[in-house]
Amino acid sequence: MRLKRKDILAIEELTKDEIELILSTAESFKEVSEREIKKVPTLRGRTIINLFYEPSTRTRTSFEIAAKRMSADAINISTSSSSVVKGETLKDTARNLEAMNPDCIVLRHPSSGAPEMLARLVRCSVINAGDGSHEHPSQALLDLLTVKERFGRIAGLKIAIAGDIAHSRVARSNIHGFAKLGAEVSIAGPPTMMPSEIEKMGCKMFYKVEDAIRDAHVIMVLRIQLERQKTGLFPTAREYSKLFALDSKKLEHAAKDVVILHPGPINRGIEISSDVADGKYSLILEQVKNGVAVRMALFYLLMGGSRE
Amino acid sequence: MRLKRKDILAIEELTKDEIELILSTAESFKEVSEREIKKVPTLRGRTIINLFYEPSTRTRTSFEIAAKRMSADAINISTSSSSVVKGETLKDTARNLEAMNPDCIVLRHPSSGAPEMLARLVRCSVINAGDGSHEHPSQALLDLLTVKERFGRIAGLKIAIAGDIAHSRVARSNIHGFAKLGAEVSIAGPPTMMPSEIEKMGCKMFYKVEDAIRDAHVIMVLRIQLERQKTGLFPTAREYSKLFALDSKKLEHAAKDVVILHPGPINRGIEISSDVADGKYSLILEQVKNGVAVRMALFYLLMGGSRE
Amino acid sequence: MRLKRKDILAIEELTKDEIELILSTAESFKEVSEREIKKVPTLRGRTIINLFYEPSTRTRTSFEIAAKRMSADAINISTSSSSVVKGETLKDTARNLEAMNPDCIVLRHPSSGAPEMLARLVRCSVINAGDGSHEHPSQALLDLLTVKERFGRIAGLKIAIAGDIAHSRVARSNIHGFAKLGAEVSIAGPPTMMPSEIEKMGCKMFYKVEDAIRDAHVIMVLRIQLERQKTGLFPTAREYSKLFALDSKKLEHAAKDVVILHPGPINRGIEISSDVADGKYSLILEQVKNGVAVRMALFYLLMGGSRE
Numbered sequence: 036m037r038l039k040r041k042d043i044l045a046i047e048e049l050t051k052d053e054i055e056l057i058l059s060t061a062e063s064f065k066e067v068s069e070r071e072i073k074k075v076p077t078l079r080g081r082t083i084i085n086l087f088y089e090p091s092t093r094t095r096t097s098f099e100i101a102a103k104r105m106s107a108d109a110i111n112i113s114t115s116s117s118s119v120v121k122g123e124t125l126k127d128t129a130r131n132l133e134a135m136n137p138d139c140i141v142l143r144h145p146s147s148g149a150p151e152m153l154a155r156l157v158r159c160s161v162i163n164a165g166d167g168s169h170e171h172p173s174q175a176l177l178d179l180l181t182v183k184e185r186f187g188r189i190a191g192l193k194i195a196i197a198g199d200i201a202h203s204r205v206a207r208s209n210i211h212g213f214a215k216l217g218a219e220v221s222i223a224g225p226p227t228m229m230p231s232e233i234e235k236m237g238c239k240m241f242y243k244v245e246d247a248i249r250d251a252h253v254i255m256v257l258r259i260q261l262e263r264q265k266t267g268l269f270p271t272a273r274e275y276s277k278l279f280a281l282d283s284k285k286l287e288h289a290a291k292d293v294v295i296l297h298p299g300p301i302n303r304g305i306e307i308s309s310d311v312a313d314g315k316y317s318l319i320l321e322q323v324k325n326g327v328a329v330r331m332a333l334f335y336l337l338m339g340g341s342r343e
Numbered sequence: 344m345r346l347k348r349k350d351i352l353a354i355e356e357l358t359k360d361e362i363e364l365i366l367s368t369a370e371s372f373k374e375v376s377e378r379e380i381k382k383v384p385t386l387r388g389r390t391i392i393n394l395f396y397e398p399s400t401r402t403r404t405s406f407e408i409a410a411k412r413m414s415a416d417a418i419n420i421s422t423s424s425s426s427v428v429k430g431e432t433l434k435d436t437a438r439n440l441e442a443m444n445p446d447c448i449v450l451r452h453p454s455s456g457a458p459e460m461l462a463r464l465v466r467c468s469v470i471n472a473g474d475g476s477h478e479h480p481s482q483a484l485l486d487l488l489t490v491k492e493r494f495g496r497i498a499g500l501k502i503a504i505a506g507d508i509a510h511s512r513v514a515r516s517n518i519h520g521f522a523k524l525g526a527e528v529s530i531a532g533p534p535t536m537m538p539s540e541i542e543k544m545g546c547k548m549f550y551k552v553e554d555a556i557r558d559a560h561v562i563m564v565l566r567i568q569l570e571r572q573k574t575g576l577f578p579t580a581r582e583y584s585k586l587f588a589l590d591s592k593k594l595e596h597a598a599k600d601v602v603i604l605h606p607g608p609i610n611r612g613i614e615i616s617s618d619v620a621d622g623k624y625s626l627i628l629e630q631v632k633n634g635v636a637v638r639m640a641l642f643y644l645l646m647g648g649s650r651e
Numbered sequence: 652m653r654l655k656r657k658d659i660l661a662i663e664e665l666t667k668d669e670i671e672l673i674l675s676t677a678e679s680f681k682e683v684s685e686r687e688i689k690k691v692p693t694l695r696g697r698t699i700i701n702l703f704y705e706p707s708t709r710t711r712t713s714f715e716i717a718a719k720r721m722s723a724d725a726i727n728i729s730t731s732s733s734s735v736v737k738g739e740t741l742k743d744t745a746r747n748l749e750a751m752n753p754d755c756i757v758l759r760h761p762s763s764g765a766p767e768m769l770a771r772l773v774r775c776s777v778i779n780a781g782d783g784s785h786e787h788p789s790q791a792l793l794d795l796l797t798v799k800e801r802f803g804r805i806a807g808l809k810i811a812i813a814g815d816i817a818h819s820r821v822a823r824s825n826i827h828g829f830a831k832l833g834a835e836v837s838i839a840g841p842p843t844m845m846p847s848e849i850e851k852m853g854c855k856m857f858y859k860v861e862d863a864i865r866d867a868h869v870i871m872v873l874r875i876q877l878e879r880q881k882t883g884l885f886p887t888a889r890e891y892s893k894l895f896a897l898d899s900k901k902l903e904h905a906a907k908d909v910v911i912l913h914p915g916p917i918n919r920g921i922e923i924s925s926d927v928a929d930g931k932y933s934l935i936l937e938q939v940k941n942g943v944a945v946r947m948a949l950f951y952l953l954m955g956g957s958r959e
Contacts (some may be wrong), residue, residue, distance in 0.1 A: 068752040069752065071697075072696030072697075073696045073698060073754075074695065074696035079382065080378070080412075081379075081381070082411070082412075084404075093747060096726055096728060096748070099726055100724075100751050104696075104698075108382075108408075108412075110407055110411075112404060123607075124611070127607075127609055128608075130628055131401060131628070132404070133628075134629075134631035134632040135405060135408050135634075136376040136377065136632070136635070137408075299739075299743075299747060300739035301739065301743055303740070303743075320746055321750070323747050323750035324750045324751070326751075327751050387688060388686070388687070388688030389688075389689070390689060390719070392712075416690075416720075418716060420708055420712060431915075431916035431917065432919070435916060435917055435919075436916075438936055439709060439916075439936070439939050441936070442937070442938075442939035442940040443712065443940070443942075444684040444685065444943070446689075
């Protein structure tokens with residue numbers, strides 16, 4: 036089985052069937068990482084380039100491990116703003132990498148839309164590993180897999196997403212993903228962090244976390260970008276934390292069997308309290324585990340031949 | 344087939360026969376990168392260390408992909424000036440790496456002659472991936488391959504090289520390479536960028552690009568190092584560009600079937616205009632493609648057993 | 652054969668039998684690095700993460716080569732203080748990496764005890780690649796192997812260690828290791844660099860290098876951390892060098908067949924003179940060679956199945 040598309044750029048453009056194919060493929064790959072020999076020969080001789088214009092140890096490591104467990108060759112290129120090739124545009128970098136015949140480029144970029152531009156320029160597959168405040172599709176897919184595994188379904192569930200919705204590519208990808216699979220999404224955050232086009236996205240909007248999580252099956256807490264404080268989005272971490280951090284007190288407003296997701300890395304005591312992050316509701320580590328499986332599935336569905 | 348030498352340090356010291364062997368070997372490896380499974384088992388179990396004292400995403404990536412497509416293990420060591428092991432000389436680094444039994448060290452270094460010193464210190468093979476303003480042999484080899492593929496020969500062709508000849512290891516390697524294979528090389532650039540020993544190299548020298556390219560089959564445009572501006576080599580990028588950038592107007596002085604090379608990364612609008620870089624004459628991406636094949640060939644000819 | 656422990660955190664906690672098993676296993680792996688095909692399939696499909704919170708090209712490279720020669724997949728994560736994931740504790744990093752199902756994490760960390768904390772948090776194996784001024788067990792093991800190969804035994808030998816004993820994890824690991832295997836350890840260094848609990852460690856203490864090395868079979872010279880100068884531990888490099896550097900003059904006080912070790916990288920002319928470092932007594936490069944073998948042995952004994 037193989038996806039009919041060349042690239043994975045955004046959850047917004049995937050169909051329900053495509054998302055379900057990715058999730059079921061990822062489920063079937065989970066056991067590979069549980070084996071003693073965590074490796075299948077499926078993508079031997081394929082070249083995957085991890086091209087990261089923003090530092091992200093976690094996501095890069097997940098993609099790299101996924102590539103190696105599929106037996107592909109992984110090449111890492113990390114271009115911090117200081118070391119990026121002087122005077123070269125992303126377009127020229129793309130064409131040059133393309134000339135080396137990679138099978139897939141995984142791109143993390145601070146500019147929304149960069150992976151789409153890259154995908155139009157190259158014949159090989161492109162996976163968006165997070166672009167600006169646009170999308171982070173593999174994150175949403177691993178979140179969907181984690182929720183689906185817990186509840187056996189996505190349709191009909193109530194999902195609450197709390198934090199800086201407006202600037203979060205994780206939120207955007209998840210809103211699209213959960214909506215496509217039939218869940219109902221509520222969002223909560225300070226007014227300065229609410230997206231302007233939110234009505235179009237079909238979410239319920241709340242300004243109090245307590246209200247958003249009231250009937251939720253799943254609470255997704257977003258990471259707050261503390262460096263955004265300077266831009267006036269929120270006054271102090273303490274104040275944000277008081278109003279919006281998910282702690283055991285706010286959690287009393289949620290259902291008893293609610294589960295909690297966070298894309299990581301966690302700011303303990305800022306957007307989530309330690310007892311909640313480490314508590315019984317938390318599926319945070321299951322998300323990380325599923326991240327490897329989802330990325331193996333994406334590589335397989337974009338490049339794979341027959342699976343052994 | 345195997346080269347009789349241990350190292351590839353400079354085109355100047357290679358014979359015509361050696362260069363031709365490398366080019367024909369590289370041609371035979373090109374199809375590996377076109378396959379679905381881009382990998383031959385030839386160098387399985389060999390250890391290649393990419394030791395880069397200057398940042399070079401592009402060249403390092405090309406060598407790393409070449410190593411992996413030959414099934415060798417590639418180890419990257421990038422030592423920016425800040426992170427280089429404190430107080431350790433290149434000599435000590437070399438001996439220490441040698442003690443780990445690598446089969447080949449690929450060295451990029453800001454000092455001319457560093458790879459030669461390294462080669463004398465270690466038993467394993469050394470490939471010069473660019474040293475100061477001395478040589479960059481794998482770049483010249485990929486340029487030669489690109490030209491040979493286009494014209495079916497090198498002998499008798501007229502090659503024009505434009506830019507900062509004096510400080511360019513690419514120019515130096517190419518002047519030697521094209522001369523050895525029987526081409527005629529002309530150079531053009533500002534007087535401050537002309538090498539003093541140029542007559543000995545057997546090139547025709549021009550101060551106007553238009554004159555140098557008049558009968559050329561191939562125009563090689565060098566990357567201008569904008570940071571050299573401070574040293575007084577040229578007054579402003581704009582002025583350099585006006586006189587020396589290859590644009591469609593200057594290109595009118597060249598033959599209709601001329602081809603254009605550039606070692607990359609391109610400074611668009613500085614030493615080459617975008618329409619020329621992206622135009623029908625440009626072989627720039629073919630150069631990058633051939634770079635992987637040339638490096639596979641070098642690894643094979645230095646370390647290889649029998650090829651499958 | 653396999654170690655009964657999950658982790659290698661400190662020489663202090665290993666038994667004599669365990670150390671001897673590691674050394675004999677390492678000896679058997681040395682020939683792999685001498686072959687043309689330097690690779691055994693033993694650890695295929697295992698995932699090893701090199702997690703380095705301090706820069707260390709040399710140690711990281713040694714572990715990476717060891718992993719690849721065992722056919723394991725190696726993932727490098729280098730987190731300089733500037734690029735470390737903001738706001739994430741080592742605990743969270745550990746749990747997240749664990750969720751990706753690695754088989755072994757190799758940790759270098761500036762804080763003493765960090766690997767032990769990591770080991771308690773994760774199910775996979777942890778190897779301490781140097782933690783603060785605590786221990787650096789793989790360094791001591793390669794030192795033991797080097798001495799054992801030269802003398803055919805450890806028991807009964809006299810070992811002198813010179814330099815900043817108090818702050819050296821290399822010294823601490825070696826004092827434990829040589830003592831466990833029956834050698835007698837003397838230490839020498841300035842009073843400000845002597846550990847307070849030294850009597851408990853069972854060493855003889857000297858303030859003059861000449862006295863410590865008088866009957867020694869082995870002299871181990873420690874690397875001086877020049878950046879410690881600011882803290883008042885020693886006045887100037889020149890003065891330290893005059894009193895404590897091992898040069899040919901001081902070496903006259905040692906036995907004629909003494910051998911010299913240094914963990915590297917060497918500060919030439921500071922703690923050791925060039926003629927001594929490069930002279931006939933020096934086993935410094937043999938140490939590096941043994942480093943790869945010891946690390947292959949550790950990987951094998953922690954993760955291995957049956958060896959071919």
